[in-house]
Amino acid sequence: MTTVTNGVNVQALLDAREVLKGAPEAAQFTWRASATWRSGVHSSIKVQSFFGLGEEQNHNDEWSFEADHPEVFGAQDGGITPIEYLLVGLASCLTAGVASVAENRGIQLRSVESTVEGAHDIRGILGADSDVRNGYNDIKVTFKIDADASRQEIEALVAQSQKRSAVFDALTNPTDVTVEVAE
Amino acid sequence: MLERGEVANSWRRERWDSLRLLTPNWQSRLPGYEYQGSDPDGYMSLTDVTEFIDGFAAASGAPVRTGANVTSLRRAGDAYRVTTSLGEIRSRAVVIATGACNQPAVPRFAAEVPASVDQVTAWDYRDPGKLPDGGVLVVGASASGVQLAAELAKSGRPVTLAVGEHVRMPRTYRGRDILWWMDFSGVWDQRHDEIDDLDRARRLPSPQLVGTPERATLDLNALTAMGVELVGRWAAVRDGRALFSGGLRNVFALADLKLERLLDGFDEWHQTSGCDLEVGPPERFAPTRVPQAARLQLDLRGGEIRSVVWATGYRPDYQWLDVPVVDAKGQLQHEGGVVASPGLYALGLPVLRRRKSTFIYGIEDDARAVTDHLAGYLTADR
Numbered sequence: 165m166t167t168v169t170n171g172v173n174v175q176a177l178l179d180a181r182e183v184l185k186g187a188p189e190a191a192q193f194t195w196r197a198s199a200t201w202r203s204g205v206h207s208s209i210k211v212q213s214f215f216g217l218g219e220e221q222n223h224n225d226e227w228s229f230e231a232d233h234p235e236v237f238g239a240q241d242g243g244i245t246p247i248e249y250l251l252v253g254l255a256s257c258l259t260a261g262v263a264s265v266a267e268n269r270g271i272q273l274r275s276v277e278s279t280v281e282g283a284h285d286i287r288g289i290l291g292a293d294s295d296v297r298n299g300y301n302d303i304k305v306t307f308k309i310d311a312d313a314s315r316q317e318i319e320a321l322v323a324q325s326q327k328r329s330a331v332f333d334a335l336t337n338p339t340d341v342t343v344e345v346a347e
Numbered sequence: 348m349l350e351r352g353e354v355a356n357s358w359r360r361e362r363w364d365s366l367r368l369l370t371p372n373w374q375s376r377l378p379g380y381e382y383q384g385s386d387p388d389g390y391m392s393l394t395d396v397t398e399f400i401d402g403f404a405a406a407s408g409a410p411v412r413t414g415a416n417v418t419s420l421r422r423a424g425d426a427y428r429v430t431t432s433l434g435e436i437r438s439r440a441v442v443i444a445t446g447a448c449n450q451p452a453v454p455r456f457a458a459e460v461p462a463s464v465d466q467v468t469a470w471d472y473r474d475p476g477k478l479p480d481g482g483v484l485v486v487g488a489s490a491s492g493v494q495l496a497a498e499l500a501k502s503g504r505p506v507t508l509a510v511g512e513h514v515r516m517p518r519t520y521r522g523r524d525i526l527w528w529m530d531f532s533g534v535w536d537q538r539h540d541e542i543d544d545l546d547r548a549r550r551l552p553s554p555q556l557v558g559t560p561e562r563a564t565l566d567l568n569a570l571t572a573m574g575v576e577l578v579g580r581w582a583a584v585r586d587g588r589a590l591f592s593g594g595l596r597n598v599f600a601l602a603d604l605k606l607e608r609l610l611d612g613f614d615e616w617h618q619t620s621g622c623d624l625e626v627g628p629p630e631r632f633a634p635t636r637v638p639q640a641a642r643l644q645l646d647l648r649g650g651e652i653r654s655v656v657w658a659t660g661y662r663p664d665y666q667w668l669d670v671p672v673v674d675a676k677g678q679l680q681h682e683g684g685v686v687a688s689p690g691l692y693a694l695g696l697p698v699l700r701r702r703k704s705t706f707i708y709g710i711e712d713d714a715r716a717v718t719d720h721l722a723g724y725l726t727a728d729r
Contacts, residue, residue: 302593316604316607316608319600319604320604320608323597323600323601323604327512332594332597333594335593336579336593336594337580337582337583337590337592337593337594338582338583338585
């Protein structure tokens with residue numbers, strides 16, 4: 165197999181997989197975000213700490229995100245919409261997956277571009293029609309991939325990426341979400 | 348040989364009436380005993396299989412003790428004590444041949460299905476007549492799942508099939524049974540210690556095949572043509588509604604790509620092997636058709652679904668096994684049939700030694716390897 169340089173440390177992932185098979189407690193991660201309302205429908209979200217491998221962990225930096233709504237929603241456009249953040253998550257999760265699977269399979273990637281489109285009927289969130297759901301009606305991702313591989317191999321990369329994608333699962337399967345008010 | 352019921356008990360008691368083997372008759376080979384009938388390309392019925400195994404039991408003169416239910420197996424010094432309904436046996440070596448299909452595996456959320464909906468599993472389903480009229484939700488697109496979905500659709504009931512990951516195969520390829528290709532190309536001979544992800548190989552669902560005189564292909568496109576509605580993997584029950592995955596398109600893609608790789612491999616083998624047996628030209632099959640808008644949920648209280656058929660696989664039962672050789676997931680720990688306890692062995696588990704381990708003709712090689720090891724153990728143990 166030729167050495168590929170997609171930059172994914174596949175060995176580290178494979179080693180982690182073996183170790184964690186016998187240590188499920190260490191595999192329990194908790195990802196976190198903290199949000200602060202600014203004004204209107206604008207909030208700021210910070211991400212830094214998370215829990216995993218049995219202890220508290222930190223990203224190197226504190227990462228900040230702004231969320232708002234565009235002017236057509238009567239808002240200030242101080243950030244992208246919350247629903248757009250899901251598309252950010254999906255595209256990046258699938259792209260990371262394509263790179264990881266390509267590395268593992270010895271496929272050299274030259275470029276990977278994707279566009280994500282989420283079809284959204286806003287009558288749901290506006291309460292204009294109770295038959296319309298709040299979330300996306302459907303999402304479509306289109307990949308353009310230039311790699312040292314056949315079309316069949318590239319399609320297999322994309323299929324495998326979905327199979328192991330956290331965000332793909334979070335969007336396509338139900339998730340238990342609890343929202344409460346602190347004492 | 349201890350058998351809790353009669354010879355070929357599972358075939359007599361734990362399968363549905365219309366079931367036929369997935370493997371053609373010519374592939375039914377046991378040591379010194381082969382199919383002798385006039386339809387080598389046909390598929391055995393339950394009665395045929397039971398007769399076949401009965402015949403082999405007689406011909407091989409195996410010392411079978413029927414009606415002997417094992418309630419405990421434990422170490423006793425340097426041997427094993429086996430407690431059965433017919434008494435106790437002490438033995439220096441034991442072979443566990445109880446198989447991997449002792450009980451149905453059903454998702455935990457089955458308990459949340461409303462009581463107004465009947466539930467059966469592939470293990471206790473017998474025929475369409477025993478289910479209420481009305482809609483059926485079949486869960487699982489393995490061989491059992493697609494067969495039961497087809498049978499129930501033919502009975503005139505509306506059928507919805509929840510599809511997770513599955514293995515797609517045409518019944519015939521280039522004019523020959525697909526299992527002829529699996530056998531002759533060597534795919535089924537692949538050894539457990541040559542397989543990259545053995546765990547995954549052992550958990551593969553059975554391929555979507557059925558044994559019919561017409562040698563019909565029974566894939567998801569065939570079911571769609573019969574009017575079966577396809578939905579994604581059943582993920583949860585919430586407020587009496589079944590929730591299905593929105594990832595259906597990808598499980599179709601995974602199965603279609605895997606089939607293409609399999610057929611590519613067969614073509615390559617045929618080209619390079621110098622096999623001079625006649626085959627037709629290479630063929631490829633239409634991609635699995637995706638429903639326009641597959642339903643993501645279904646109201647189980649609304650009366651549309653009157654019964655659920657769980658074709659979600661089986662689990663082995665090792666409750667009687669009082670030796671610490673069963674892992675956290677309830678699977679027996681073994682290396683090619685040699686269990687991690689001296690003198691203890693297993694046969695008849697998925698990919699025990701080769702991909703063909705759970706097929707009738709695959710048992711001979713495994714049995715020879717295991718008995719060789721066992722004989723060596725008994726000799727060394729003196």
